[in-house]
Amino acid sequence: MSTLLAIDPLLEGDLFWTPLLIVLVKVLIVFVLGLIATMLMVWFERKTIAGMQNRVGPNKAGPWGLLQTLADGIKLFFKEDLLPERSDRFVFRLAPYLSLVPAFLAFAVIPLGGDYRDGNGGMVTLFGEQTRLQLADPPVGVLFALVVSSIAVYGIMLAGWSSGSKYPLLGSVRASAQMVSYEAALGLSIGAVLIVSGTLSTAGIVDTQSSIGNWNIVATGFVPFVIFLIAATAELNRAPFDLVEAEQELVGGFNTEYSSIRFALFFLAEFMNVITMSALIVTLFFGGPQPIAIGDTVLDIPLIPNALEGTVWLMLKVIAFLYFYVWLHATLPRFRYDQLMNLGWKILIPAALGWFILLAAQRVGTNAGWDQTVVTVSTALVLIIGYVLLNAAHKVSRNNREKNGASF
Amino acid sequence: MELFVFVAASIMILGGAIGVIVRPNPVHAALSLVLTLFGVAVMFVSLHAHFLAAVQVIVYAGAIVVLFLFVIMLLGVDRTEDISVEPITAQRPLAVVIGVGIAAIVSAAVVSSADILNRQGEGLDLTTVESPDANVRQVARSVFGDYVFAFELTSVLLLVAVVGTVLMARRISSSEKGK
Structure with a gap:
């Protein structure tokens, strides 16, 4: 039974009250953490872009405008919920959830902390039970993130179609074509990481990256990271790949006809996806919750236990990538559609495939004892x-x- | 627990399959197909074939049905179709005959090979089963080891199909027509 759900020693044997409670608390923490992080991310993006454009940004609600997102959310709750006359009612109502649920599900496989030093493998002891600081570690590991991102396409596609109006349909066709195209490059660069780590499990991938020299960005030779970063940006429909919501051409993109809380759900999913994707990049290429270490010298934060220190390191690394995404949004102009497709199909996919084959050949060469240079x-x-x-x-x-x- | 999962997944698969046939709107039919594919993925998970389940969702639900939806949306056939008009008159009785025939053949195959189905897990490399990555290793060993020739032939077949489609869909220009 335990292998059906996840490889977590917590769930082995019969289920007792303590493990069950720990799992429930973990679910609650991950959910609330996701919501709060999204709220702060919206504020962070608005404030940072305002700073880059010499504006003040949100500054009225709460200290430094921190509660602006909450205020916007409450406002959206109380607005009228419109249902377009020509819409497909069932699909129109379903689409926001198809977008939101995958965004939260992907967060479940990210290791959020834990002690990966001295061969601990990320295990921590909570109330006498061994577990990981991550909601689930399914046997398919990082493939789970690909699974949910392939479901998320439906949310956007069906939202545009079910609105029964032209601009949302155009926006959603653009979005889903873009997401499907870049998913191939995304998957191939994850494949490069998997070849180097030799495991699918996210905790296992983090475990192999103990120092900067072992970080997958170095171990896979930098190219898969660049491809992953570009493909992830396109997958998130963010600048410079935000053709989906090109206001000049499409009014507002796939969510034009949405209002009130359903619009808020799309908005939430979009920002949640940015956070999840940044956390995934950190997990795959930058050692996740592992501290920064050169060789055997570990940069240790004093006074904090190692398990919690992992969370601090993860947050620092994720925030660096969130800043990077905001920075892109503020600086880069939008791609043209044919440029987008050319970049995806003619450059990224061949490059990712070629690098993947190179790493695979090297791996086979190592196993068979051939000369590395010749291979x-x-x-x-x-x-x-x-x-x-x-x-x-x-x-x-x-x-x-x-x-x-x-x-x- | 396993029985419950099996029943729930079966309801998903059969409900989706019926939906594909019955729903008059093509987009709803495609969504029912997604439900069926998800049910199959759940079946894979309950059989501990996690990797196949993930691939099932990524490839079928995530890519193939999305392409179906593309075609439906771009061709603009996403309105309810009048299916009372029959373009080929003999196809409904023929469909019934073939459907019943296939069901009969499959049940006959299952009944006659009951003893083989009871021999579980033969040919599995038991030393690696406990590892979480065992699934990937077993699949890789089958696809790139035992059945590598069939696998490569299938991929060549798909490539030929793609090239053929591109060739047929290409617009023939007036200069070529003249020759």
Whole structure:
């Protein structure tokens, strides 16, 4: 039974009251943490962008405007909930939840803390029970994040379709085409991490990254991280890939017809996704809750127990990425649609696939005891030949199209 | 517990399958298909095939049905269709005959091979079953070891299908028509 749910020693054997209570408390903490983090993220984004644009930003509700999001939320609760006449009622009501629930579910597999030092593997003891500071560690591990992100596409797609109006439909078709295209690059760069770590479990992936030299950003050779970062930004529909809500062309994107609390749910899901994705980047490439360490020298925060220190490190790393996303939003102009598709299909996917094959060849070479340099050089040669052939094919087909008078 | 999961998943699968046929709106039918695929994923999890469950959702629910929905939305056939008009007159009685026939063949196969189905877990590498990553290893060993030839042939078949589709969908320009 225990393996059906998750590989957590807490759930092995019969279920007693203490483990059950711990799990319930964990669920509650993760949910509330998600909500509060989202609230603060909205404030953080508005305030930071305001600072970058020489404005003040929200400053009325609460100290430094901290409660602005709460005030907006309460306002949205009391607004009239409109149901467009031409909408598909059931799907229109369902879509916001299809968007929100995956955003929270993905948060469940992120290790939120715990002591990964001295071979502890992230285990902590709570009330005499061994457990991890993470809601679930399913056997599919990080694939679970891909699963829920593939469900989240439905929320956006159905929201646009069920509104029964043109602009939301255009917005949602754009959004889902973009998300499906970039999911391939996202998956392939996760594959690179999995080859290096040799496990699917998120806790296991964190466990292998004990010092900066072992962090997957170094171990996978930097390229998968860059691809993951770009693909994740596109997956989140954030600037510079926010064609989904290009106000000049689409009014407001897939959520144009939504109002009141249903709109708030989409808004919440969007910001929750940013936090989850940042936490996923940190987990996959930057050692998650592991402290920063060079070789054996660990940068230890004094006075805090190691298990809680993990949470502090995770928060610091996640905030760095949240700032990075806000920064992108404030500075970069939007891509054109054909540029977006070219970047995704012609650059990111081939690059991710090539790097994946290179890492796999190196792994096979290590297992079989071959000479690493020979393996790397010969794989790279094969990949370069493949790339040249691909380019030649592009060129030939472009010439053919131009000869036939096409302009695309 | 396992019986409960089985019954719930079966209801999901069958309900979704009936929905695909019965719902007049194509988008609702596609959503019913998602329900069926999810039910199959739940079945995989209850059989401890976690990796297959994840792949089932990522590939089928996350990519294939999304493409179905794309086609439905872009072609604009997402309004209720009049299905009382029959373009090919013989297809309904034929569908009934074939449906009943397939059901009969499948039940016959299950009944006649009951003793084989009872032999559980043969051919499994038991040393790795306890590890959480065992699923991936077993699947990889089958796909890239025992059945690598069939697997590669299937992928070549898919590639041929893609190339064929592109070739057929290509607009033939006037200069080529003239030749």
